[in-house]
Amino acid sequence: MLNNPFSRSPNDSSEFHMDSEDFRILLDQISNAAILIQLSEKRVIAVNYQYTQLTGFGTDELYHAGLERVLVDVEPEKIKDGNALQWSLIRKNKNPIQTLVNASFVNQNDQLVLLIIQEIEDKETRPESLAMRMLEGLLKINETFSDISLETLTQKITQTGRNVFLSKTCTFYMLESERDQALKIQGEDKLFPQSLPAIEMNRLGQIDFWEPGKRVLSEIHRAGRLNNLMSIITLPVTVNNDTSGLLVLAWENMRPGEDWLLLLQIYAEWANILFKNQQIQEIVGAKNAVLGLENDQYAQYYENAGDSAILINKENIIIDINQNSAQLLKYTPIELLNQKAAVIFENSELADKLAQEDLSEQAFNLNPTVIYDREGSRKPVFYKIVPLERKGAGRRLLILKDATIQVEAEQKIQQYENKAALGEVIADFAHEVRNPIHSFVSGLQIMKKKADPQDPALETINQMMDDCFRINDLMESVLSYSRQKVENFKDINVELLIRRIFSSMNTKFTRANVSAMVTCKTEMRNVYADQRSLEQVFINIITNAYDAIKPEGGVISVQIAPNETDERFLDVSISDTGPGIPPEIQEKIFEPFVTGKPKGTGLGLAITKRMVEAHKGLIELETYPGGTIFKVILPTQEISGE
Numbered sequence: 001m002l003n004n005p006f007s008r009s010p011n012d013s014s015e016f017h018m019d020s021e022d023f024r025i026l027l028d029q030i031s032n033a034a035i036l037i038q039l040s041e042k043r044v045i046a047v048n049y050q051y052t053q054l055t056g057f058g059t060d061e062l063y064h065a066g067l068e069r070v071l072v073d074v075e076p077e078k079i080k081d082g083n084a085l086q087w088s089l090i091r092k093n094k095n096p097i098q099t100l101v102n103a104s105f106v107n108q109n110d111q112l113v114l115l116i117i118q119e120i121e122d123k124e125t126r127p128e129s130l131a132m133r134m135l136e137g138l139l140k141i142n143e144t145f146s147d148i149s150l151e152t153l154t155q156k157i158t159q160t161g162r163n164v165f166l167s168k169t170c171t172f173y174m175l176e177s178e179r180d181q182a183l184k185i186q187g188e189d190k191l192f193p194q195s196l197p198a199i200e201m202n203r204l205g206q207i208d209f210w211e212p213g214k215r216v217l218s219e220i221h222r223a224g225r226l227n228n229l230m231s232i233i234t235l236p237v238t239v240n241n242d243t244s245g246l247l248v249l250a251w252e253n254m255r256p257g258e259d260w261l262l263l264l265q266i267y268a269e270w271a272n273i274l275f276k277n278q279q280i281q282e283i284v285g286a287k288n289a290v291l292g293l294e295n296d297q298y299a300q301y302y303e304n305a306g307d308s309a310i311l312i313n314k315e316n317i318i319i320d321i322n323q324n325s326a327q328l329l330k331y332t333p334i335e336l337l338n339q340k341a342a343v344i345f346e347n348s349e350l351a352d353k354l355a356q357e358d359l360s361e362q363a364f365n366l367n368p369t370v371i372y373d374r375e376g377s378r379k380p381v382f383y384k385i386v387p388l389e390r391k392g393a394g395r396r397l398l399i400l401k402d403a404t405i406q407v408e409a410e411q412k413i414q415q416y417e418n419k420a421a422l423g424e425v426i427a428d429f430a431h432e433v434r435n436p437i438h439s440f441v442s443g444l445q446i447m448k449k450k451a452d453p454q455d456p457a458l459e460t461i462n463q464m465m466d467d468c469f470r471i472n473d474l475m476e477s478v479l480s481y482s483r484q485k486v487e488n489f490k491d492i493n494v495e496l497l498i499r500r501i502f503s504s505m506n507t508k509f510t511r512a513n514v515s516a517m518v519t520c521k522t523e524m525r526n527v528y529a530d531q532r533s534l535e536q537v538f539i540n541i542i543t544n545a546y547d548a549i550k551p552e553g554g555v556i557s558v559q560i561a562p563n564e565t566d567e568r569f570l571d572v573s574i575s576d577t578g579p580g581i582p583p584e585i586q587e588k589i590f591e592p593f594v595t596g597k598p599k600g601t602g603l604g605l606a607i608t609k610r611m612v613e614a615h616k617g618l619i620e621l622e623t624y625p626g627g628t629i630f631k632v633i634l635p636t637q638e639i640s641g642e
Helices: 020-027 049-055 127-143 150-165 198-203 219-226 258-304 323-329 349-355 404-450 457-483 494-504 506-511 531-549 604-614
Strands: 033-038 043-047 084-091 094-107 112-119 169-176 181-186 195-197 208-210 231-240 243-251 308-312 318-321 369-372 378-387 396-402 489-493 514-520 526-530 554-562 569-576 618-624 627-635
Touching: 020 033, 020 043, 033 049, 049 084, 049 112, 127 150, 127 258, 150 169, 150 181, 150 243, 150 258, 169 195, 169 198, 181 198, 181 243, 195 198, 195 219, 208 219, 219 231, 231 258, 243 258, 308 323, 318 323, 323 378, 323 396, 349 369, 349 378, 349 396, 378 404, 404 457, 489 494, 489 531, 494 506, 494 514, 494 531, 494 554, 494 569, 506 514, 526 531, 526 627, 531 554, 531 569, 531 604, 531 627, 604 618, 604 627
Parallel strands: 514 554
Antiparallel strands: 033 043, 033 112, 084 094, 094 112, 169 181, 169 243, 181 195, 208 231, 231 243, 308 318, 308 396, 369 378, 378 396, 489 526, 554 569, 569 627, 618 627
């Protein structure tokens, strides 16, 4: 092609006669966009094909048109031969573009000037600049990618799209499988609709470029035409298996170059990878949260469990313990950690069990095993050894359960069983002893009748008879304690029962200067009890009160009142003005054979307590110098359970 077909001729230009079509044919030989103008009249003479391609104007549209139809900010007076000036080139239905205009005078007389136009390439729009900005955007997102939400990630991707491709806007739509519309998730502009039909998402399933003049196929294209946008590119992305997305880039006064296509594809794929990674991160984060919660729960259980837990590695070294372990063994944690288990549990079968190299199954004991704490004290324990990892890894969890309470309970049960068996033997013994005693008494009575009143043996006979009576009373108490029965329950008026007891003992009270009184502070006077047993309870307590005040006289007082804590029970308090119960026997007063009386059997209050408890009641003692109070708490109705 000719660079300049209008080179100056030394001859007069009037020798040539050419019309605008001739000029156009010559201008087409120039590779760049070119126009021929008549500067004096500031009008266009001809344009070439490259110019019509660049601006969209036809040849006829510009014929004899003014310069203002070609260049926005043209200043004709600055057009000089050989000048190169930057002016904005007008395009049809598009925004102007910046160009470099080179002026060459074809004919000075007619002021014919050839303007060769070159589009100024913006450094910011070069592919290498776009690629650099894209990498910078990716690095920024990667720096903050951890714990990022889908909304935040979408915002960063669209912001990066605007920055990289210098677009007016970057909008993101998301379509979930169960919906029939894609919603705009990110995009502050109001150019595009808030939602798109699902069918349009399928229609825009590949990278799509739209500019004015092209066919409108979607709401996106329609919005571009209404808002006079120069170009729109849509990029499909995949958020996850059930969700698809669409990135929309739009420009007002710029048209992306063909060399942007690869970068746009990379941008879409990059967004696709980020969305998938975000989904993976959410899944992993959720799993980690669950694992973290479980780990916290297990840690809390491990630390606060009632049992002692000791973690041991393959070399039998203690690598972790919970708080109970240190308390059970009476070591400080620092003394147990990193110690050989064989040293801590020496002289115990645990040392041999833990020394077994291949312990792939749980080991435990059915009977308590004795270990020794730091002070050398015996500790009965149940143990369980649990392998924590696959065979050969060697880590094991030793769980120790303090069996002290169970061992003591078993010992007490054995004691109770022994006592029960002994009680049965004693009861049989008492029953058998009573018959010979009766024979002794009968014989002594015969001997007493036959003896002379002055016989010194009478004193011995009387003493022997007293001893027999005392042994008989003791045997009766033993039989009563071992064979008592409480079975005929019914409503008993406790006030009438006590008044009847007082009446039967009135003569004895009068002789010993003892006063008796009953006070009732409630309308409820009935208790649910066995009358014979309840009568024995109150006789035992009142008799003890009488014995305590008999030497000097005094007052026995009974008060009947509702229980303060449970309306189902009635309180019967029996008090006396005696010297009180000695401190050394107060705590054992209800145990068998404990008594403060010189000739007492020590079974009366033990029998009383057992009978009260058989009624599912309670007996309490309050004593002080100058008086004693026994409070008997009895149910007013049948009570189930303990």
